[in-house]
Amino acid sequence: MKVLLSLLVFCSSLTLAEPVPPSPFEQSAQHALPSSQEISAYLTVLDELSPQARLVELGRSAGGRPIEALLVSDSNDFLTGFSPQQGKPTVLLLGSQHGNEPSSAEAIQLLARQLVAGEHGELLDKLNLVLVAMANPDGRDLSSRYNASMDNTNIDYVALNAGETRLLVDALHRFDPDVVYDAHESGIWKRILTKEQGYLTDVDAQFDMGNNPNIDGELLCYTEQYLLPALLERVSASGLPAVRYRGEITDLKQSVARGGLGITNLRNYAAMQGRISILVENRLDNKQGRYDSPRNIAERVRKQLISMEQMLGLIADEADRVTRLSRQARQQWNSSAEDGRTLWMAVSFEVNMHEPVVSLPLVRMEDGKRKMYSFPNHDAIATDEPVRxxxxxxxxxxxxxxxxxxxxxxxxxxxxxxxxxxxxxxxxxxxxxxxxxxxxxxxxxxxxxxxxxxxxxxxxxxxxxxxxxxxxxxxxxxxxxxxxxxxxxxxxxxxxxxxxxxxxxxxxxx
Ligand SMILES: [Zn+2]
Structure with missing residues (x-):
C-alpha cells in the first residue's frame, strides 16, 4: 500500500515539475486588471508547465492583439488534433466578449491555473476544455464593449462583419464543442432606471440557454426542462443566488422577457448548430458602492468562477446525455414541430397568459432598501410563418x-x-x-x-x-x-x- 501511494505521488509530480504561479490578477495586491499582453504571457506559462495544456492562437483582433484558446485535456488526440471523443463533451468557455465586462477573463485564468495544478481532476476525466479567456482583447485593453474598430461582436453572428466574430465562428467549426459557455456581466446601474427613477437592479447570477424555437427539438427540450433548472439549482446551492435571465431591466415602465431569441447572438447561433449553449450574466456592481476591491472586482471574479465550476460539474455529470443529444442534433436536426422539418420564420416574445405580471427585486438608490416591483411578463415565445x-x-x-x-x-x-x-x-x-x-x-x-x-x-x-x-x-x-x-x-x-x-x-x- 505504501509503495502504491508513493508511486502515485511520483506520477503526479511527473506531470508537473514546477509549482504553478498565481495569475497576474491574483499577484496584484490592488486587484489591478492585467493587460491583454500579461494575460497572454500567463497562458503561455501554463501551456509550458503542463502536458495537459496547449495554447492555440485563433487569430488576431482588429487592434492586432492575439486571441487564444488554452486547450486543457487528458487526451493527447484532443490536444493535437482537436478530435472529439466518445462520451466526453468538448466545452468551449468564452470570457469577456464585452471587454468592459472583465471578470470572466480573470475567472477563466484561475480555472486554468487550478486545472494545470491538478485540481478538478474529476472534470478532466469527463471533459475536454477549450478556454478562451479573452474573446475581445482590444476591449480588455481599451475598457470597451467593442473591439478596436468599434464592432459589437456579440450581435454580429449573422453578418460576420468583425474579424473577432469570424474567428470565434471558425473556433466553433474547428473544435466542434458540444457545450458553449458565454460569460458576461450585467451592470446594476442603468441610465433611466437609476439616474432618473432611483433604482438599481438586484441580481447576482443570471443564466439563459439557446431559446430560439427552431433549435433541434430534443436538444431544446433537454436544456429547457432539465439542464437550465439544474444549473440554477447547483449555482444557488453553492451560495450564489442564480435565476433565469430576464433581459436587461433599464426602465420601471418596461416589460420583461428572457434572453433574445435571435440568431445574431452567439447563444442561439451556436444552439442552432446543435450545441448546448449557455449564457451567464453575472452582477456588475456599480461605481459608487464601497467594496474591498475596485468596483468589487475580486468578488465578481469569485462569482464567475463559481458559475463556471458549477456549470462544468453539471456537464461532467451529464456527459453521456450531453454528448448524445448535441451530437445527434448536429448529425440530424429535427425541429420541435410535429413533422420535424418545420422552421418558424417569425419568432417573438408575447404576454405570458399564465403569469401576465412578475415581481422582481430592485434596490432603492436613496436608502439601499430592496423592493419588489411588478413588470408585465412577456416571456411567452410565439412562433409564426411556419415554413417546411x-x-x-x-x-x-x-x-x-x-x-x-x-x-x-x-x-x-x-x-x-x-x-x-x-x-x-x-x-x-x-x-x-x-x-x-x-x-x-x-x-x-x-x-x-x-x-x-x-x-x-x-x-x-x-x-x-x-x-x-x-x-x-x-x-x-x-x-x-x-x-x-x-x-x-x-x-x-x-x-x-x-x-x-x-x-x-x-x-x-x-
Ligand atoms: Zn455583455
Missing amino acids: LAEAYAITREQARMADWLRRHHIEFEVLEAPRRVTMEQLVIERLVVQPKARPGVREKLQAVVQATPISAELSAGDLLVPTDQPMGPLAALMLDPRSANSLYQESEWNWLAEGEFPVFPVITP
Whole structure:
C-alpha cells in the first residue's frame, strides 16, 4: 500500500515539475486588471508547465492583439488534433466578449491555473476544455464593449462583419464543442432606471440557454426542462443566488422577457448548430458602492468562477446525455414541430397568459432598501410563418459576395457550372412592414410579406446552391430566407429587401 501511494505521488509530480504561479490578477495586491499582453504571457506559462495544456492562437483582433484558446485535456488526440471523443463533451468557455465586462477573463485564468495544478481532476476525466479567456482583447485593453474598430461582436453572428466574430465562428467549426459557455456581466446601474427613477437592479447570477424555437427539438427540450433548472439549482446551492435571465431591466415602465431569441447572438447561433449553449450574466456592481476591491472586482471574479465550476460539474455529470443529444442534433436536426422539418420564420416574445405580471427585486438608490416591483411578463415565445425546410436555397444575386459570406459561416454550397432546371418556390415580396423599434426578442427591422409560388425554373451557371442537408442547413435557411426575422437582409450592409421577386429561392427538387 505504501509503495502504491508513493508511486502515485511520483506520477503526479511527473506531470508537473514546477509549482504553478498565481495569475497576474491574483499577484496584484490592488486587484489591478492585467493587460491583454500579461494575460497572454500567463497562458503561455501554463501551456509550458503542463502536458495537459496547449495554447492555440485563433487569430488576431482588429487592434492586432492575439486571441487564444488554452486547450486543457487528458487526451493527447484532443490536444493535437482537436478530435472529439466518445462520451466526453468538448466545452468551449468564452470570457469577456464585452471587454468592459472583465471578470470572466480573470475567472477563466484561475480555472486554468487550478486545472494545470491538478485540481478538478474529476472534470478532466469527463471533459475536454477549450478556454478562451479573452474573446475581445482590444476591449480588455481599451475598457470597451467593442473591439478596436468599434464592432459589437456579440450581435454580429449573422453578418460576420468583425474579424473577432469570424474567428470565434471558425473556433466553433474547428473544435466542434458540444457545450458553449458565454460569460458576461450585467451592470446594476442603468441610465433611466437609476439616474432618473432611483433604482438599481438586484441580481447576482443570471443564466439563459439557446431559446430560439427552431433549435433541434430534443436538444431544446433537454436544456429547457432539465439542464437550465439544474444549473440554477447547483449555482444557488453553492451560495450564489442564480435565476433565469430576464433581459436587461433599464426602465420601471418596461416589460420583461428572457434572453433574445435571435440568431445574431452567439447563444442561439451556436444552439442552432446543435450545441448546448449557455449564457451567464453575472452582477456588475456599480461605481459608487464601497467594496474591498475596485468596483468589487475580486468578488465578481469569485462569482464567475463559481458559475463556471458549477456549470462544468453539471456537464461532467451529464456527459453521456450531453454528448448524445448535441451530437445527434448536429448529425440530424429535427425541429420541435410535429413533422420535424418545420422552421418558424417569425419568432417573438408575447404576454405570458399564465403569469401576465412578475415581481422582481430592485434596490432603492436613496436608502439601499430592496423592493419588489411588478413588470408585465412577456416571456411567452410565439412562433409564426411556419415554413417546411427546403431541400436547398438557390442564390442568383451577388454570387461572389454571397460565396464569401457562406464560407465564413462554414456553410457548404455548390457553384453551378452549367444551367440547371429545378423546381423551386418563387418568393414575391408584396410589401414591407416596418417593425416597431423595440420589438423584443429579435432584430427584425422590416417584415417582408411574401407570396410563395412553386415554379419550374432554370438556374444559370454561376448561381449558388446551398443544400440544407448539412449540419449548418437549418441555420442557413434562417439566414437566407427573406421571410425570416433573422435573415441576412435585416443587416444594414445587405439591403436586399424590396418589393418584387426575391433573388434567393427555396428549392423543392434540386
Ligand atoms: Zn455583455
